[in-house]
Amino acid sequence: MEIVITATPAAAGALGADVVTRLLGDNPEAVLGLATGSSPLLMYRELIARCDAGTVSFSRVTAFLLDEYVGLSADHPQAYRRFIEREFTSQINLVPSALHGPDSSIESRRELPTAGTRYEAQITRAGGVDLQILGIGGDGHIAFNEPASSLASRTRIKSLTERTRADNARFFGGDIDAVPRHVLTQGVGTILNARHLVLIATGESKADPIARAVEGPVTSMTPASALQLHRHVTIIIDEAAASALVNASYYRENYANKPSWQPY
Numbered sequence: 001m002e003i004v005i006t007a008t009p010a011a012a013g014a015l016g017a018d019v020v021t022r023l024l025g026d027n028p029e030a031v032l033g034l035a036t037g038s039s040p041l042l043m044y045r046e047l048i049a050r051c052d053a054g055t056v057s058f059s060r061v062t063a064f065l066l067d068e069y070v071g072l073s074a075d076h077p078q079a080y081r082r083f084i085e086r087e088f089t090s091q092i093n094l095v096p097s098a099l100h101g102p103d104s105s106i107e108s109r110r111e112l113p114t115a116g117t118r119y120e121a122q123i124t125r126a127g128g129v130d131l132q133i134l135g136i137g138g139d140g141h142i143a144f145n146e147p148a149s150s151l152a153s154r155t156r157i158k159s160l161t162e163r164t165r166a167d168n169a170r171f172f173g174g175d176i177d178a179v180p181r182h183v184l185t186q187g188v189g190t191i192l193n194a195r196h197l198v199l200i201a202t203g204e205s206k207a208d209p210i211a212r213a214v215e216g217p218v219t220s221m222t223p224a225s226a227l228q229l230h231r232h233v234t235i236i237i238d239e240a241a242a243s244a245l246v247n248a249s250y251y252r253e254n255y256a257n258k259p260s261w262q263p264y
């Protein structure tokens with residue numbers, strides 16, 4: 001696990017964009033896993049700027065979303081597919097049909113019981129995810145794998161905790177009752193199948209879950225701690241999100257002395 005502590009959220013976003021840019025330079029047909037929510041937005045903005053400048057291209061990329069609310073209409077502004085299109089993919093040169101997300105809209109409710117298995121098959125057919133972008137929830141979730149999620153889980157329906165619904169109410173006009181209770185989410189096991197995991201977290205509210213995920217025991221009570229089992233993980237955090245890490249100075253020293261030949 002490589003832990004990089006940046007001075008600012010913008011620097012975290014720029015570094016995340018560097019990792020994506022390098023991958024697409026080496027493999028223009030890479031499969032990207034995209035997270036929604038606030039954490040990757042600065043990285044997405046940086047990638048949009050680089051795409052405009054011609055320094056990165058998504059024209060041959062395939063992308064998969066981590067998760068989706070159950071029961072919103074497909075065109076609801078807070079449906080994660082709409083969110084990522086608005087904030088990122090409509091502003092880069094990704095082919096619209098190359099964007100995939102779990103299908104759990106109200107319109108597809110009859111197919112919901114098999115939606116998880118079908119989504120897993122789609123990811124497999126694409127050759128698996130090369131680089132998965134992740135955020136982390138205040139309760140330690142990755143994607144929407146809430147505490148006590150099996151660390152071997154695959155894409156399936158989960159119930160959100162009260163805490164996550166309260167955290168996400170800001171996207172629904174502050175109304176927790178408007179936040180769906182259920183989601184269709186990649187499992188922890190699905191995420192661990194990606195070849196490189198890049199988790200971005202900024203701000204003080206992420207300090208505790210980051211400390212538990214990086215330095216705590218591997219436990220389903222902190223689903224993000226399962227990243228410790230993966231052999232290629234990059235954690236990009238700002239100073240505020242790093243503030244509860246016991247070994248922060250060790251991570252800073254490692255990064256300051258990172259050899260130029262060593263990739264992320």
Ligand code: F6R
Pocket residue numbers: 034035036037038039040066067080134135136137138141142143144
């Ligand atoms: C979103 C997702 C979630 C978020 C997490 C943090 O697709 O999978 O795990 O990454 O809830 O959300 P923000 O970034 O809004 O704090």
